[in-house]
Amino acid sequence: MSYKSILVETKNRVGVITINRPKAMNALNGQVMSEMVAALQAFDADDAIGAMVLTGNERAFAAGADIKEMSGKSASDMFKGSFVDAWDDIRKIKKPIIAAVSGWALGGGSELAMLCDMIVASETAKFGQPEINLGIIPGAGGTQRLTRAVGKAIAMEMVLNDRKLSAEEALAYGLVNRVVPAERYLDEAISLAQAIAERAPVAAQIGKEAVNQAFETSLTEGVYVERRLFNFLFATEDQSEGMAAFIEKRKANWQGR
Numbered sequence: 001m002s003y004k005s006i007l008v009e010t011k012n013r014v015g016v017i018t019i020n021r022p023k024a025m026n027a028l029n030g031q032v033m034s035e036m037v038a039a040l041q042a043f044d045a046d047d048a049i050g051a052m053v054l055t056g057n058e059r060a061f062a063a064g065a066d067i068k069e070m071s072g073k074s075a076s077d078m079f080k081g082s083f084v085d086a087w088d089d090i091r092k093i094k095k096p097i098i099a100a101v102s103g104w105a106l107g108g109g110s111e112l113a114m115l116c117d118m119i120v121a122s123e124t125a126k127f128g129q130p131e132i133n134l135g136i137i138p139g140a141g142g143t144q145r146l147t148r149a150v151g152k153a154i155a156m157e158m159v160l161n162d163r164k165l166s167a168e169e170a171l172a173y174g175l176v177n178r179v180v181p182a183e184r185y186l187d188e189a190i191s192l193a194q195a196i197a198e199r200a201p202v203a204a205q206i207g208k209e210a211v212n213q214a215f216e217t218s219l220t221e222g223v224y225v226e227r228r229l230f231n232f233l234f235a236t237e238d239q240s241e242g243m244a245a246f247i248e249k250r251k252a253n254w255q256g257r
């Protein structure tokens with residue numbers, strides 16, 4: 001499939017998707033989002049891929065939803081349309097996704113990074129939810145995922161008063177996994193994705209599902225879900241292989257089934 005607003009490549013077992021609207025600070029219009037979802041779904045269905053990296057350019061991961069595209073819309077347009085459906089579709093991707101963030105991650109851009117399973121940030125990364133400046137609030141999960149990630153106090157400042165977080169602050173508040181020099185952030189994200197992609201594929205996907213359950217359920221229900229997923233993995237060839245490899249002191253040869 002050919003894309004107009006994203007670039008797609010593979011590096012070993014990693015699928016890399018680059019948002020490519022540099023003149024618009026990678027603003028997320030309908031085309032970017034639908035192409036991104038299509039590319040992620042294609043990688044999700046491809047057994048040769050174990051994890052994905054989502055990135056932008058050095059100046060901007062993404063400066064949010066496309067304000068020019070949204071500006072003329074009415075409430076009923078927004079209600080009837082599928083504006084934020086793409087973010088929900090990304091949530092349904094089973095394989096791990098790592099955001100490689102440099103420069104601005106604002107509004108829907110920050111929400112997109114938070115939808116990923118891990119964030120590798122360049123020292124130049126800046127995270128923010130500036131929707132208040134437009135007379136709106138975050139609409140793609142920002143008020144919820146940000147609050148779970150950084151806590152109520154910081155989330156309130158960001159959503160109500162456009163407080164931006166530097167990369168170091170984002171690390172301190174637990175929003176990102178690691179901060180690396182600008183020239184290395186993408187390589188770092190790809191090598192982290194490759195390391196995960198070399199692990200037991202079904203267990204990696206199930207592990208993602210189990211951790212995400214922690215945000216959806218009570219502790220009792222979450223532990224119950226975890227137990228069922230844990231038990232299920234004993235039906236996989238990879239469980240037999242992984243345990244045999246440990247006992248035989250050799251490297252496991254994962255089959256992904």
Ligand code: CAA
Binds near residue numbers: 024027067107137139
């Ligand atoms: N939508 C559309 N176009 C955007 C954009 C956006 N979110 N962000 C930047 N652009 C465009 C600018 O309009 C400009 O285009 P022109 O050259 O045609 O004028 C171009 O990108 C470069 O931007 P700037 O000249 O503003 O660059 P800068 O370096 O001075 O500032 C910035 C960079 C701080 C990111 C600034 O562009 C900015 O504040 N952007 C808007 C951020 C924002 O409000 N995001 C939230 C959007 S709403 C949302 O995301 C809702 C949701 O929850 C889903």
